[in-house]
Amino acid sequence: MWSSSVVARNTAVLLTLSLLKLSKGSSVVKSGVSNYSFPDDFIFGVGTSAFQIEGGWNEGGKGESIWDTYLHKHPTFTYDHSNGDVAADSYHHYMEDIEMIKNLGVQAYRMSISWPRILPNGTDNNINQEGVKYYRTIFEELVKANITPVVTLFHWDMPTPFMDLGGWTNAKVIDYFEDYARVAFSLYGDLVKMWLTINEPKENCITSYGLDISAPALNLHGLGEYLCTHNSLLAHARVYRMYEKEFKPDQKGKLSIVLDASMGLPKDPNKPEDVEAAENYLQMHLGMFAHPIFSEEGDYPRIVREKVNNMSRLQGYSRSRLPYFTDEEITALRGSADFFALNHYITELMSPPTMEPNWKVPSINQDTGVKMETDPLWPMFGAEWQHVYPPGFRKLFNWLQNNYQILKKIPIIVTENGMTDFGGTKDYDRVDYYNDFLYQLLLAIHEDGCNVKGYFAWSLMDVLEWTAGYTYTFGLYSVDFNSPNRTRTPKLSAYNYANIVRTRRIGFDYIKRPEDLNTITSK
Ligand code: NOJ
Numbered sequence: 001m002w003s004s005s006v007v008a009r010n011t012a013v014l015l016t017l018s019l020l021k022l023s024k025g026s027s028v029v030k031s032g033v034s035n036y037s038f039p040d041d042f043i044f045g046v047g048t049s050a051f052q053i054e055g056g057w058n059e060g061g062k063g064e065s066i067w068d069t070y071l072h073k074h075p076t077f078t079y080d081h082s083n084g085d086v087a088a089d090s091y092h093h094y095m096e097d098i099e100m101i102k103n104l105g106v107q108a109y110r111m112s113i114s115w116p117r118i119l120p121n122g123t124d125n126n127i128n129q130e131g132v133k134y135y136r137t138i139f140e141e142l143v144k145a146n147i148t149p150v151v152t153l154f155h156w157d158m159p160t161p162f163m164d165l166g167g168w169t170n171a172k173v174i175d176y177f178e179d180y181a182r183v184a185f186s187l188y189g190d191l192v193k194m195w196l197t198i199n200e201p202k203e204n205c206i207t208s209y210g211l212d213i214s215a216p217a218l219n220l221h222g223l224g225e226y227l228c229t230h231n232s233l234l235a236h237a238r239v240y241r242m243y244e245k246e247f248k249p250d251q252k253g254k255l256s257i258v259l260d261a262s263m264g265l266p267k268d269p270n271k272p273e274d275v276e277a278a279e280n281y282l283q284m285h286l287g288m289f290a291h292p293i294f295s296e297e298g299d300y301p302r303i304v305r306e307k308v309n310n311m312s313r314l315q316g317y318s319r320s321r322l323p324y325f326t327d328e329e330i331t332a333l334r335g336s337a338d339f340f341a342l343n344h345y346i347t348e349l350m351s352p353p354t355m356e357p358n359w360k361v362p363s364i365n366q367d368t369g370v371k372m373e374t375d376p377l378w379p380m381f382g383a384e385w386q387h388v389y390p391p392g393f394r395k396l397f398n399w400l401q402n403n404y405q406i407l408k409k410i411p412i413i414v415t416e417n418g419m420t421d422f423g424g425t426k427d428y429d430r431v432d433y434y435n436d437f438l439y440q441l442l443l444a445i446h447e448d449g450c451n452v453k454g455y456f457a458w459s460l461m462d463v464l465e466w467t468a469g470y471t472y473t474f475g476l477y478s479v480d481f482n483s484p485n486r487t488r489t490p491k492l493s494a495y496n497y498a499n500i501v502r503t504r505r506i507g508f509d510y511i512k513r514p515e516d517l518n519t520i521t522s523k
Contacts, residue, residue: 347392382420
């Protein structure tokens with residue numbers, strides 16, 4: 001862990017009194033030290049995923065994932081025409097990654113296994129021992145360093161042979177996902193005690209299957225996103241029940257699925273139709289995944305079922321485009337998570353139009369019937385989609401806590417939250433972002449009684465941001481993608497995060513902007 005002297009030159013006198021001041025845009029930042037602290041049992045971590053950092057796309061016996069195959073066939077698909085062949089080259093630099101994690105002082109590291117690295121064809125008849133060894137070494141090193149590995153089985157890099165069979169639209173893939181999960185639990189279950197089945201099924205199903213904005217850009221709107229959703233949920237339940245029966249009694253691990261959620265707020269809180277639009281959005285985009293698993297009654301939310309059924313009927317379909325679960329499946333899904341794994345980045349403002357020009361017909365957007373906008377006053381530092389509004393984070397925790405009673409018993413763990421910018425190590429805006437979002441999390445715990453027990457910053461280092469390539473960055477560590485060694489350098493946000501982890505409070509003045517230091521000296 002770094003000593004606090006490393007950042008001494010940036011450290012102003014820490015005031016214990018919180019003075020409010022306005023920063024860029026409308027975001028409110030604080031100074032001093034947070035009045036609340038993170039509870040003793042709260043876990044801090046950082047995250048990455050295999051395709052976004054590993055590279056080594058054809059090394060050590062690895063098979064191809066759909067992202068390898070698609071980007072090779074369509075080299076101009078990403079904004080900067082890049083691909084993941086080398087990425088941050090963690091296939092060769094994983095020991096540096098582990099050092100970086102140690103320096104941050106966090107208790108956990110979220111990473112994913114590349115399915116085709118250990119099963120090159122996706123199926124369990126051919127297990128790639130080099131791939132198996134690669135992950136085993138990482139898990140052993142993490143455990144040796146007292147860092148809990150939190151491992152995602154599927155972070156979007158579907159083995160290409162399954163994609164050729166329709167990927168998640170093909171229900172047979174559920175069987176093969178179960179086989180893969182069984183291999184992973186058998187190989188690593190002695191070291192890995194926290195598992196995540198599928199990362200962000202909503203994002204994966206909408207952008208890759210329903211639309212054409214992520215590989216393999218199937219654009220099967222209106223059907224593809226729902227088949228993928230349905231099968232992803234069933235695959236999760238299958239793996240949860242298999243782990244529960246075959247592994248949990250010995251391995252004693254915990255398992256969940258990662259759900260992503262933007263917070264939806266009414267554009268005008270005084271208009272009942274906007275309030276309803278926000279609720280409809282949340283149910284269609286979050287409830288659709290969360291309700292089957294975390295609600296008492298299970299199944300898709302009633303409003304989701306009604307909306308898709310009604311629109312399907314109006315469009316002349318004799319069956320709903322959203323498939324039905326059997327009673328057995330509803331039961332298997334209900335309660336199939338040991339914690340709520342939540343990814344959150346943004347808040348959007350909702351209002352109810354009947355149709356927007358960019359909505360495809362049919363599509364989940366049209367079925368939802370809600371217009372999503374941002375507030376132009378919320379600042380933006382990188383990706384065009386990321387306007388920063390920290391209070392939405394707290395409101396989202398409260399929405400979850402109010403909707404799912406089970407969250408009184410099992411905790412929410414934030415498995416991703418972070419900010420895009422265009423690179424550089426003096427990332428003052430990212431420092432503010434983490435301070436402000438973590439402060440909202442503290443308020444949710446201490447003032448609202450939300451059961452939040454962990455937070456993973458996204459991401460440990462700059463990664464390949466899918467279709468955006470390397471055009472914007474998320475990392476606490478900068479990666480020089482032009483250097484053969486993919487040199488990693490800590491950003492100010494890394495020092496700031498390490499300080500939060502160490503002190504278990506937010507030091508709003510720990511990293512000072514040069515202009516703020518001038519103000520202090522001139523006083
Ligand atoms: C969600 C995904 O899980 C991750 O892979 C991605 O980099 C971040 N969000 C940011 O878009």
